[in-house]
Amino acid sequence: MTTYRRITALAAIAAAGLAIITVPAAAQQRDPAYAAARANGSVGEKPDGYLGIVSTPTPALQRLVNDINIKRRAVYAEKAQVNNATLEEYALSSGCQAILRTVPGEKYQAPDGTWHTRTQAAPFRDPRCP
Amino acid sequence: MRSCRRVCAGMAMMGTGLLSGCVNVSAPSEPIVIELNINIRQEVIYRLAEDAASTIEENADIF
Numbered sequence: 001m002t003t004y005r006r007i008t009a010l011a012a013i014a015a016a017g018l019a020i021i022t023v024p025a026a027a028q029q030r031d032p033a034y035a036a037a038r039a040n041g042s043v044g045e046k047p048d049g050y051l052g053i054v055s056t057p058t059p060a061l062q063r064l065v066n067d068i069n070i071k072r073r074a075v076y077a078e079k080a081q082v083n084n085a086t087l088e089e090y091a092l093s094s095g096c097q098a099i100l101r102t103v104p105g106e107k108y109q110a111p112d113g114t115w116h117t118r119t120q121a122a123p124f125r126d127p128r129c130p
Numbered sequence: 131m132r133s134c135r136r137v138c139a140g141m142a143m144m145g146t147g148l149l150s151g152c153v154n155v156s157a158p159s160e161p162i163v164i165e166l167n168i169n170i171r172q173e174v175i176y177r178l179a180e181d182a183a184s185t186i187e188e189n190a191d192i193f
Contacts, residue, residue, distance in 0.1 A: 028191040071192045079185050085178055089170050093178035097186055098193055128172040130179045 033064055044107025044115055045098045047126050049076065049091030054107045054115045096129035 030038070037043040043065055046052040050069045053061055072094075073087070080090035099108045102118040109115055110124035186193045 030191055068192050071189075075185060075189055075192070079181065083178055083181055085174060086170075089174050090178055090182065092170055093175045094182040094185060096175060097179065097183045101186065101193075128170070128175050130176050 034068060037061065037064060038106055041105070041107045041117065044109060045095065045102055046109045047092070047095045047099065047111055048088075049093070049095035049098065052109055092126070092128075096125055099123050099125055100129075 029035075034043075042053065042055045042061060043051050044054045050072060051065050053065055055061075073091075076091045076094060077087050080087045083090065085093075100123065102108050102123065104118050104120055106118050107115050108118055108123055111126050116124060
């Protein structure tokens with residue numbers, strides 16, 4: 001019984017340790033190629049919660065944007081379910097926040113579809129955004 | 131006075147009934163489509179705002 005308990009305790013500690021290791025690994029920084037594309041304005045944030053190509057699309061840029069958007073969609077789907085919302089609702093709500101978090105110089109898309117460079121001023125967002 | 135009111139109301143009802151005749155309700159031939167995308171309500175976005183903000187922070191590599 002004591003041995004069983006000890007094993008259980010050890011397993012719990014191991015599981016907790018794994019969780020600690022996994023969480024910071026998920027919250028990584030942007031890939032250098034993605035960070036560069038944001039900084040030089042070739043990609044920008046769209047109101048629907050996804051990344052868009054601002055300049056002329058190249059295969060490399062398209063791959064980068066698709067890769068990010070597939071990952072975002074997976075996160076939105078999971079979080080939408082937890083919050084009893086639809087994927088589109090969660091994505092749009094995230095778009096509001098993502099545009100708000102752009103830094104001056106980065107690109108974002110206004111509700112009318114035009115691309116803007118973020119300045120110190122508040123960005124043009126969907127009227128439903130908080 | 132009270133009975134008059136009731137009678138008057140009855141007469142008015144009869145009048146409208148006679149004038150309009152039968153009311154026909156026909157089903158629309160086209161299916162009713164609810165466009166969900168433009169129907170996202172502001173209160174839903176407000177409710178999700180805080181969670182969406184923390185999701186962006188937790189997934190800093192893709193935002």
